[in-house]
Amino acid sequence: MTKLLSQEMIKQLISMKEAVDIIDKTFIGIGEGTVVNPPKVNLDLGQTGGYPYYDGFVNAMPAYVGWNDSAGLKWVAGVAGERKAQGLPYINAMLLLIDPKLGEFVAVMDGTYISNLRTGAQTASALSTLTDKKHLTVGMFGSGVQARFQIEALVERFVIDRLVIWNHRRSTAEKYAEDVRSLVDGEVIVVDNPEDATKNDVVITVTGAHEPIITKEMIEPGTIVMPMGSFQEISDELILAADYLYVDHVYQALHRGALEHLTEKGLITPDDVTATIGEVAAGKVAVENLDDAITILIPIGMGAMDVAVGGEVYKKAVEQSIGEEFEFITYE
Template sequence: MVIVPEGMIADLLTREASFAAVETVFAAMAAGAAYNFPVVREAIGHEDALYGFKGGFDRAGNVLGLKAGGYWPNNLEKHGLINHQSTVFLFDPDTGRVSAMVGGNYLTALRTAAAASVSIKHLARRDAKVLGMIGAGHQATFQLRAALETRDFDKVIGWNYHPEMLPNLAKVAADMDVPFEAVDLPGLVAADVIITITSSFAPTLLAEHVSPGTHIACMGT
């Protein structure tokens, strides 16, 4: 069995490779050659954590695996760790034997961002120029960077439940030489593409916040 610790993932997996892998498996799913298993996700009654399993089989790529992990909302404050924690397990499809255990935190961040950016590449209008963001936490920075690498947006607008976190988005936009503006929720009507990435269970993005023809990539709870 191959064991790949979390600390090695950033040196082994690029955003470009993540995008290509997700795009390939999405195409396989559309062709009926890959599928996800039903998700198991439960509140464990400790530390307000949600824990679960996500698995699937890619027949085209001959890949069988699952991700075990979840969301610990107190991690950052109590332990200095990111709130999402996960580990990926791969299995030999021919025998069922475990073949790899892989640190899943950075991998999940790249994969989640790639999923949104693949959808933007193939489904957003070709003339989309304004990118809207709901959420400004750890994962939101990955979502934003991947989207800006996928399309040439003229501007990023963003809203977050905690406005003091919006500089996280502004920094990524500045790194990519794209102007950023904080807006209220109704201001998102100016967006051609909207990415949501929050852990909120409350409804946030409503119909009156979205213009006709806007592509929406929803991630999170």
């Protein structure tokens, strides 16, 4: 029997604190070699402007996670076009889990909430792996759903002394500021000039920008820059000027998002990666002193994180008898 879990069921079964702890364990597993995470397989549905002209993509993200013996696949779509015209969220995902020993599908569940949850959680986990600071000032670029999850996760590990928000539409930024104000201990500020949001300990971008918003001149030493989007949110000059570059998955980080076209030009190679977050988490690589350095930190997103969170959700669903059971195949 396969357990079916809706988004509302999943929300009952997992908290952000639990998600951050799960991501910690999974980063360690990646560093120790007990996580198997092939690169994403991308199906272009017109995201790059070609045929078919649906202005979207689908990624297949399989993984095995050793520490909780979970295996599965996240199938995630990002579609603008007609989906946007109908007022639907850009991202939509499903997560399929399989018993790795038996090969039976044990769960089919909403992957959208898990995807948002773990993306926020991996930011908090990665940052707490690289820095022992307890207080942070944060510059947030973007004011959508993911910007909210970023703050929910960060406050599980850090006290935010100041949150500075920039968004291309100020009204959206102001609404987001009100939404997260209760989560932030310090002041929450909305700015019109992008540079005003870069004078912080950490700068996070969660936008759909295809052109750089943040340039080299905006970033001071001692700043950790986290370009989380799948596009070009920070300038090539900033990336090339960085003292340290940490990523979650070398191949994926080099071929998506901020580093993609620098890789295509041969200006960034695997040798330019300081270390993976997993190597640091597992104690295989010591963190350099980042106080006087410009650091780029890119947890671009790995299927292992979704599978790890989904695996824990499934176990709790079984324990609490939550979810529907469906028999896809009847064996005689």
